[in-house]
Amino acid sequence: MKEQPDNTITVLMMGNPNVGKSALFNRLTGANAVVSNYPGTTVDYTAGKLIEGHTTYEIIDAPGTYSLEPHDAAEKVAVLLLDERRGDVVMIVLDATKIERGLYLAFEIMEREYPCIIALNMTDVAHDKQIKVNAAGIQRLLGIPVVETTAISGEGVKKLAGAIRKAQVADMDAIRKRLEGSGEDRDETVPCPGCGGCRGCG
Ligand SMILES: Nc1nc2c(ncn2[C@@H]2O[C@H](COP(=O)(O)OP(=O)(O)O)[C@@H](O)[C@H]2O)c(=O)[nH]1
Ligand SMILES: [Mg+2]
Numbered sequence: 001m002k003e004q005p006d007n008t009i010t011v012l013m014m015g016n017p018n019v020g021k022s023a024l025f026n027r028l029t030g031a032n033a034v035v036s037n038y039p040g041t042t043v044d045y046t047a048g049k050l051i052e053g054h055t056t057y058e059i060i061d062a063p064g065t066y067s068l069e070p071h072d073a074a075e076k077v078a079v080l081l082l083d084e085r086r087g088d089v090v091m092i093v094l095d096a097t098k099i100e101r102g103l104y105l106a107f108e109i110m111e112r113e114y115p116c117i118i119a120l121n122m123t124d125v126a127h128d129k130q131i132k133v134n135a136a137g138i139q140r141l142l143g144i145p146v147v148e149t150t151a152i153s154g155e156g157v158k159k160l161a162g163a164i165r166k167a168q169v170a171d172m173d174a175i176r177k178r179l180e181g182s183g184e185d186r187d188e189t190v191p192c193p194g195c196g197g198c199r200g201c202g
Contacts (some may be wrong), residue, residue: 008056011164012087014078014109016102017064019095020121022046022153028161033061043077052161060194062085068108071186082109089167090114091160096126096133096148110142110175115167116147119160124150142166 012019029048037044038094043063050057062081063074070076081087090109094102099120110116117140126133139146146164149156 004040006056007054010058010086010088011050011061011091011165012060012062012081012089013091013093014062014082014087014105016066016095016098016105017091018149019064019102020065020091020149021093022061024093024119024121024149024157025059027151027157029059030161038077038080041073041077041087043074050161050183054099055165057164058090063112065105067105068112077153082112085114088118089115089164091164093119093121095122096120097122097129097139098129099133100169103145107142110144110170111172111197113169117147117160117167118142119147119149119156121149121151123148123156124153142175143171144170145169 006052007018013025015021015163025046025048026029028050033046033048035046036045042094045063046061048059050059050105060081062078065075065078067075068079068082070079080183092102092106092109094106108114120135120138123133133148135146145166147156147163151157158183
């Protein structure tokens with residue numbers, strides 16, 4: 001990830017509408033958010049700061065989008081924010097009850113080789129609906145950090161903040177091989193991006 005001279009790293013939050021991006025953003029940044037209008041549009045986006053140790057992150061809450069082929073002005077701004085490389089790190093937010101719905105966008109972002117992490121939000125709803133969320137499995141499959149969160153209670157948010165510095169560029173070939181089941185040795189050969197070595201830190 002790219003650090004600006006003043007130690008600031010930009011983190012662009014992207015995901016489908018209603019997955020809890022803004023709720024997570026509020027948890028991560030507190031009360032110091034600034035709303036800006038994206039030049040040339042009527043679309044607003046919000047930016048705020050998160051200080052983690054010696055690092056300052058500028059977190060940007062992008063408008064929700066289903067893909068990187070925008071269908072309306074808000075989606076277009078989300079894609080422009082990504083194109084600008086405003087996101088030195090991209091935090092992909094998925095709804096844990098509808099993971100597959102968000103994966104299309106997640107793969108599009110990962111293919112562009114941004115350092116990424118995934119927040120699996122709405123884990124409380126998943127729990128209530130008895131949907132089992134295998135965050136550790138997804139993390140091993142994708143090779144990027146995956147953190148379970150519940151934005152409304154704040155659960156997992158501290159872990160999510162700590163995981164930003166572990167953001168990884170996804171190795172799409174390795175992911176394809178794993179998906180095809182032809183990875184040489186799924187568990188042993190994939191270092192855990194969460195801790196660097198374990199087989200299930202999740
Ligand atoms: N139960 C539950 N509700 C959530 C969670 N995160 C967000 N929400 C709610 O889901 C709705 C959409 O959240 P919002 O942050 O606006 O989603 P965004 O469109 O992705 O920015 C709001 O009513 C939030 O309060 C969560 O982890 N659990
Ligand atoms: Mg929002």
